[in-house]
Amino acid sequence: MSNIRKVAKLSGVSISTVSRYINKTANVKESTKIKIEKVIYDLNYVPNALARSIFSKTTFQIGLIIPTLSNPFFSEISFAIENFASIKGYSVILNIVNDDKEKEKKIIKTLIESRVDGIIVARTKHKELYENLDIPIVALENKINDKIPLLYADNWNGGRLALEHLVTCGCEKILMFVGDNKHLPIRLRKNGFMDLARESNISIATRQLFDEDENKSITELKFLFSDAELYDGIFVYNDIMAVNLIRYLSAKNLFNEIGKKINIIGFDNAIISRHMNPTITTISQNFDVLGKKSISLLINLINGECVQPISIIKTTLIKRETTKN
Amino acid sequence: MSNIRKVAKLSGVSISTVSRYINKTANVKESTKIKIEKVIYDLNYVPNALARSIFSKTTFQIGLIIPTLSNPFFSEISFAIENFASIKGYSVILNIVNDDKEKEKKIIKTLIESRVDGIIVARTKHKELYENLDIPIVALENKINDKIPLLYADNWNGGRLALEHLVTCGCEKILMFVGDNKHLPIRLRKNGFMDLARESNISIATRQLFDEDENKSITELKFLFSDAELYDGIFVYNDIMAVNLIRYLSAKNLFNEIGKKINIIGFDNAIISRHMNPTITTISQNFDVLGKKSISLLINLINGECVQPISIIKTTLIKRETTKN
DNA sequence: CTGAAAGCGCTAACAG
DNA sequence: CTGTTAGCGCTTTCAG
Numbered sequence A, B: 001m002s003n004i005r006k007v008a009k010l011s012g013v014s015i016s017t018v019s020r021y022i023n024k025t026a027n028v029k030e031s032t033k034i035k036i037e038k039v040i041y042d043l044n045y046v047p048n049a050l051a052r053s054i055f056s057k058t059t060f061q062i063g064l065i066i067p068t069l070s071n072p073f074f075s076e077i078s079f080a081i082e083n084f085a086s087i088k089g090y091s092v093i094l095n096i097v098n099d100d101k102e103k104e105k106k107i108i109k110t111l112i113e114s115r116v117d118g119i120i121v122a123r124t125k126h127k128e129l130y131e132n133l134d135i136p137i138v139a140l141e142n143k144i145n146d147k148i149p150l151l152y153a154d155n156w157n158g159g160r161l162a163l164e165h166l167v168t169c170g171c172e173k174i175l176m177f178v179g180d181n182k183h184l185p186i187r188l189r190k191n192g193f194m195d196l197a198r199e200s201n202i203s204i205a206t207r208q209l210f211d212e213d214e215n216k217s218i219t220e221l222k223f224l225f226s227d228a229e230l231y232d233g234i235f236v237y238n239d240i241m242a243v244n245l246i247r248y249l250s251a252k253n254l255f256n257e258i259g260k261k262i263n264i265i266g267f268d269n270a271i272i273s274r275h276m277n278p279t280i281t282t283i284s285q286n287f288d289v290l291g292k293k294s295i296s297l298l299i300n301l302i303n304g305e306c307v308q309p310i311s312i313i314k315t316t317l318i319k320r321e322t323t324k325n
Numbered sequence C: 001c002t003g004a005a006a007g008c009g010c011t012a013a014c015a016g
Numbered sequence D: 001c002t003g004t005t006a007g008c009g010c011t012t013t014c015a016g
Helices: A004-011 A015-023 A030-043 A049-056 A072-087 A101-113 A155-168 A184-200 A211-215 A218-225 A239-251 A271-275 A287-302 B004-011 B015-023 B030-043 B049-056 B072-087 B101-113 B155-168 B184-199 B211-215 B218-225 B239-251 B271-275 B287-302
Strands: A061-066 A091-096 A118-122 A137-140 A150-153 A174-178 A204-208 A233-236 A263-265 A282-284 A310-313 A316-318 B061-066 B091-096 B118-122 B137-140 B150-153 B174-178 B204-208 B233-236 B263-265 B282-284 B310-313 B316-318
Touching (some): A004 A015, A061 A072, A072 B072, A155 A316, A233 A239, A239 A263, B061 B072, B072 B287, B091 B101, B150 B287, B155 B263, B155 B282, B184 B204, B211 B239, B233 B239
Parallel strands (some): A061 A091, A061 A118, A091 B091, A118 A137, A174 A233, B137 B150
8 A cells, every 4th residue: 555655756746745735734736736636546546544643643543332233222322322432523432331341441452552542431340440431421321420421311300200191091000010120211211201100109119121031032022011901001112022921912912901991101212112013102312312412512622611510411211102192 | 631751750659560550561669569559550541552452553443434323223233233343352333324425425534534443334325435435344234345253133033923924923914114225124024024934825015115204203104005904914123113003003093003903023122112002013123232343343344254154033023012922 | 836745643574 | 672764644834
């Protein structure tokens, strides 16, 4: 592959002139401009961003660290992040942790070595890995420490919206499937739901589910959801589990009751919620806004600006077929 | 951020000794080793991969170019690619084209500038952008030219498997929803299905669908799928459209016929196919194998080895609730 | 408007 | 086992 020196030699000018031409960092005489242009074209020369970065101390690359891509929450958010990063001129290095702490450690090392300008890390389970990193970081969902800006959807208010909607649908026997307490957003969904229930004097039955339950077989689901059909309003902590609930009810031949006698509301507005049969009423996390905000926070950080320590993105109700109104 | 010179000075040795220590490229006396170790630790020094790459001419980064992340086919394949890339010591730069040719052009430029070691491009619509790139490339699904190795799942045989299964289920009135002919894999699915039909003297009704139809409303779906319920065996060119078909049938109150009087088989084994209600019988693309193979092809190319021009990954039948047997 | 020269952080051949 | 030196591809003073 050719380099700037070759271009300079063949154009009969100095390296610096070529550099100036490429970066438009100073005027170059029209005639030499044309000469250089031609040589660059003939040689198929492409400037080396590495050499440039070594000097400029900025790579315009950011690292994205996520637990998985199979969960639509993360694929949607990665989608949005790539989109806004690219608009702002940044490339994103995709890193999937997959519950492997050693891998997460190695990822961070590699990112630092390749001098990414910043890191966005979603729902990490190992905040200690990020404590002493001297590089701009934005945390999604899981807080790392007071110095690292945190961003998440307003799960608390989402929980309130969910109950509000069930009430609007006229539900009177309400059941909530609670997710794993170790995740802050999951906890907040519950709290929002419960806080409103208390304020409104509504009594709520609760059942506990865990992350592992997301991939259970239909037989196991029968056990998890048993008697859910006795309630007329059911809030499930995420869309995947709402999907499972629907499968359980269908297996019990209650498909036709869904959205009528049995109202169900999920959380996430995952793709599956608008494709599922029936389509699922849910609380939307507004991935686009999350992606945009995380990029803008990170870029502000990169530019040495101050950013607010916590940003909360509005959640909204998406009405579909699993609820009456 | 500190550099190798600083480390050398503080350790009281030369730059090259430090370099040797870091890369274990030659022996270093135990005592100086310890000195260097300490300084590196105190300074929180991390070697600069850019400087190293500029010399070694290799970045251990690869570019991944995909049309979207919303479609599970691409998120699953990206997942697999990241996984195997990272096992082999490569980072992946995620680039989402989103049907924007100008963006695709810019992406390629940026990747070349940052001297990625290779590119994996999935289902590109603009092969001309890749024709004259002097860099290892692996094409997924859509062929670019004879020089660029192509990799895809055995859609043709997948089509055969689909028909075979419908026949096994005893179907006699068979309908096929054909996808957009401009995509090779989609065409092959149809051909496999049809070829077996001809060999076996089975007559097949066909209907045409297009990419845009994937996101249509239920009213529009009614038009697309009208009278599909008159058939007892239906092959749909991908899982998303199979999902839509199921929603159409449910809206017509035929939910309980699915998997009984009406057998449906999709294609892709997308996540949604195992979560849908009912779960969808489908042909699996084996994302993991696709991801692994695309990485190994690319790395072979990077290492200057010869690779076969076309690789075809086996597809398999996944039986679920939408078919009888 | 242009060239010479120093330097970004690192590696490697060479000499000791 | 270690230091000196040249060089990777580029940018940017500083002169002219």
